Amino acid sequence: MNDQNTEEQAADAARVSPAAAVQGAVSKRARAPVRQQANRRKFIRSTVMIGGVLGLAMLGYIPVASARKSRLRPPGALEESDFLSSCIKCGQCVQVCPVAAIKLDDIDQGFGIGVPYIDARQQACDFSCDAVQCILACPTGSLTYRKPAAVETRPGMLLAQPPVLKAKENDPEPTLNLKERIGVARLARPEACLAVQGKGFSGQARGADFRGRLRYVAVDRWKPVRVREHPYQRDLCDLCVTECPIKEAIRMDESQAADGSKRYRPQVLEQCVGCGVCEMICPVAPAAIVVDHREPWRA
């Protein structure tokens, strides 16, 4: 192929100049510059392509380095830089999740392409699988139960006690086999919180179009159902407290106001793993309670 092209170019050049054609027919020397030129062009073309492709590939660094969207990673994820380097972008975690909480990032996230994340407001991890299946599925150890000594772990990641799953409370082993948090819940907009306002809630928590699912043990322990199919009737809104899958991770604090009336406020406790169910179920928009990704719990 190479020779063919070069020869064609040589022939083209020969056609232009009859003198060169005569020379070209008798001596190889006359053809040499043409071939050299073709080779030089090819070399320049190749160099430009190498630069171009590498340049485009390195553009992937921009979303990583700049103030890109912070992501809630699936349970057991390594620290962000280790997570991006060790993830093989296969999506096996996506496939095993019973509530389809895990999504894969796109090319606009640069080096984060194909890396899993959780959008808690759309679909939180409710530990419906009990065993943290995504960790079991991960082939490279990006998601692990125990962090290897070689990688760094952030302070406040480890929980003081193994978290107890409310759904497993009556099992011989009620704890979740993961002892770390992916984030922590925070009442970001107390003024919007229905409980803080002393209001109740009735109806579909997120409206009729919401596609998110949640495990309701009373309905079926092994089959999460759509939130919209499970309407609520509460005199005081406490969905974030009752739907939290972890025992003693959030409670409703009650206090007496100066005028003697009762005041309520959801209080995030140290056992919060940051799964985001409270953020998903919160009926006000935008959610009054949110999960801060990778943050430690603060009293």
Added chain:
Amino acid sequence: MSQLERIKVMFGAAPQKPRIVKPEVKQVHSLKRMTKADFEALKQHAHDHQLVTHKWRNRRWAVLILANLLFTLSFWLDIQMLEGALTASRFVGFHLIDLNSALQVMLAHKHIIVNLFIGTATVFVLWAVLGGRSFCSWVCPYHLLAEWFEWLHLKLVSKKLVSDHEFHRGTRTVFWIVFALLAALSGYTVFETISPTGILSRALIYGPSLALGWVLLLLVFEVVYSRRAWCRYVCPIGLTYGMVGAISPVRVKYQLDKCFHEGDCRRVCLVPHVLDVVIKGRAADLSTPIGPDCTRCGLCVDVCPSGALVFEVKGLSKLL
């Protein structure tokens, strides 16, 4: 040409004329010359009776589509046969990990867990047996897309609307080294960001993504500027599997005595430098295995009118 020379050609060296040519090879050449009229008649006869077949291409497309469909259906129908994507998966529970993706992750993360090692080793053995770059033509979804767009490119070339601009084949080796270095130094799997194989595989399983725009850009580049540019000059996955294929028993074999030196095979080939041996005077032996850069796609086997190119399994042919 020795295997070492064929490996050099894979890394980008130009194929060389043989220094030593066996006497029987000279004999075949002189026989082809001495009976020129008969040779021409034989050629005509072969063409008249050629079975125009796409046997290997059809088999290959079927395998490629089935393999990718199995990924998609495993997830969609939740049948759990082949979970994951081409970068890493589990076939009925057994870990399979793409060698180039594994390399990127190992270099970037510098920590190898058991499952990663098992999956990589399994795939290494699998493709060492099955032909190395056969991954490219029998599994990679980008290969199939590029093959279809190549048809468009050739159509435009024949109408003189575009022309093929070649690059130096050594660029792929440069890319392989640079992407390995980038992974090790930056700690990010840089190549995965632009790998059309990973992007397409994930898109087929998890749904469309913005990244498909990049794949489309590559295809347009290949149509209007350079034939099969990604597979030929860039993709480090191809080189990784090519290295594995260097020890593979599955390969295409060239038989000099049956060849008319017309070059149809070189015109359909993705990697025509591996077929340099079919040029008159380039064969050093009566039978020559085609080099490791060959993707074992079988287009040359299909197109050859005289059966000079055939698939062989080294060792097995002698046994049977």
